[in-house]
Amino acid sequence: MTTSHRIEAFLLKCLPLKMRERLQYAGSENRAIMQGMLSITFFLLLAKAIAAGKEIFVAYRYGTSAVVDGYLFVFNLAQWPSSIFASVTAIILIPYLVNLQKEQPAQARQLQSALLPLAFLLGIAVSMLYGLVMWWLIGRAEVGLTAHSQSAALTALPWVAPAIVFAFMGAGFSNWLMSQRRHTNTLLEATPAAIIATCLWVWPGAANQTWDVWPLAVGTLLGFFLQTVLLGRASQHRLSVAHLGVISQHWPALSRAFGIMLLAQVVMTSTGMIDQFFAVRMGQGVLAGYSYAQRIIDLVLGLTSVMIGRAMLPIFSSMSDTRTSFVMVARWARGIAGLGLLGSLVLFLISDWVVTLLFQRGHFTINDTREVAQIMRILALQLPFYLFGIVFVQWLGAIRRTSALLSVSVVATIVKIFCNLLWYDLGVVGLALSTVVMYVVSAGMILMKAQNILKVHTK
Numbered sequence: 001m002t003t004s005h006r007i008e009a010f011l012l013k014c015l016p017l018k019m020r021e022r023l024q025y026a027g028s029e030n031r032a033i034m035q036g037m038l039s040i041t042f043f044l045l046l047a048k049a050i051a052a053g054k055e056i057f058v059a060y061r062y063g064t065s066a067v068v069d070g071y072l073f074v075f076n077l078a079q080w081p082s083s084i085f086a087s088v089t090a091i092i093l094i095p096y097l098v099n100l101q102k103e104q105p106a107q108a109r110q111l112q113s114a115l116l117p118l119a120f121l122l123g124i125a126v127s128m129l130y131g132l133v134m135w136w137l138i139g140r141a142e143v144g145l146t147a148h149s150q151s152a153a154l155t156a157l158p159w160v161a162p163a164i165v166f167a168f169m170g171a172g173f174s175n176w177l178m179s180q181r182r183h184t185n186t187l188l189e190a191t192p193a194a195i196i197a198t199c200l201w202v203w204p205g206a207a208n209q210t211w212d213v214w215p216l217a218v219g220t221l222l223g224f225f226l227q228t229v230l231l232g233r234a235s236q237h238r239l240s241v242a243h244l245g246v247i248s249q250h251w252p253a254l255s256r257a258f259g260i261m262l263l264a265q266v267v268m269t270s271t272g273m274i275d276q277f278f279a280v281r282m283g284q285g286v287l288a289g290y291s292y293a294q295r296i297i298d299l300v301l302g303l304t305s306v307m308i309g310r311a312m313l314p315i316f317s318s319m320s321d322t323r324t325s326f327v328m329v330a331r332w333a334r335g336i337a338g339l340g341l342l343g344s345l346v347l348f349l350i351s352d353w354v355v356t357l358l359f360q361r362g363h364f365t366i367n368d369t370r371e372v373a374q375i376m377r378i379l380a381l382q383l384p385f386y387l388f389g390i391v392f393v394q395w396l397g398a399i400r401r402t403s404a405l406l407s408v409s410v411v412a413t414i415v416k417i418f419c420n421l422l423w424y425d426l427g428v429v430g431l432a433l434s435t436v437v438m439y440v441v442s443a444g445m446i447l448m449k450a451q452n453i454l455k456v457h458t459k
Helices: 003-014 017-024 028-062 066-103 105-138 147-179 184-188 191-202 214-235 246-280 286-317 322-359 366-398 404-422 428-457
Strands: none
Touching: 028 066, 028 184, 028 191, 028 286, 028 322, 066 105, 066 147, 066 214, 066 246, 066 286, 066 366, 105 147, 147 184, 147 214, 184 214, 191 214, 246 286, 246 404, 246 428, 286 322, 286 366, 286 428, 322 366, 322 428, 366 404, 366 428, 404 428
């Protein structure tokens, strides 16, 4: 029994008696989803607590200074290709690996072993391209970075760029663990945040000095490196080129869905980068303030969306009847959207208190608290629509109909850009409002696409 399964069994015993009895008589798929959610939630709470601790350290040391603007400009853009790769490979490979492990377990392990060196080589290529593009981009006046922010960004770049390689490899290890319903990778995702916080804690410096970007930059590279090492040990896979030829056997079945999903993710996730370029042009500290609010919302979104995806995708992938799985998906989507609505209300009411508790100390002032709390209240409105859509995205991935997500991504991105331009004079509030509208539109479109696919399958 793995560590994940032991924790899962322990958490089940901690549930109230009535809930355990109800779970005992639930369908096997619903029971598996619930069990997976329990262990994922446990790991995620620990991981998010560590991530929150890191944000507290950053706020204390830097506030909303130009150094944070510069570091975030580099780090967020580095996270873009990494998150795209992780999302695309997860939603394409996990259903495929789940089914392959049932039929040909040895072949599944060989395929996973072959994908690791491919991820490594692809990570190197993306890292080099990213470094060159960013080196050219940072100095451009059109970007809007101040001189101090530019200096911080250029200092961080040589450390952040190589982290992409480790992020790509980490995604490969994580996919294998999730395909086996093992969720250790969820906890290990906090490794970079833990190392960055440690660097901020032990880095030498005078009490009243203005901190430079070095602790953030060095901690980022060390954190992603350690995370990859630990994921490799947990998955018991090592980098090897012995099985590279296996990819050619499976590529025809993966290539079409991979290309479509890649394009959809590039389009959809580009909205975060669009916001970043809008924010840096709105003045010093705007990007930092927006990022602090987004980090708090991401703690909630990350907790719920990761829990949903990692618990549901393997289960939906193992179900053969499309109508049955759709009924289950619709039920889960409604329930989770209802919880999201409740969560939005709670976040709206406690935003000032949360920002004060987490950040208002050191260089983070009361004025910063007011601005970040205002942004947080608006961003909280996206929660029910975001979570509703995430459930259906897992179903579309499980039945290999990811092509439906491409048109949703295109329309949502157009809506996002239009609203950013329309509400530009509102400043960072306009950016937050446009994010909410984007997820309202995307949730509605995803539901329509899913219903149309069901009609085709049941004719």
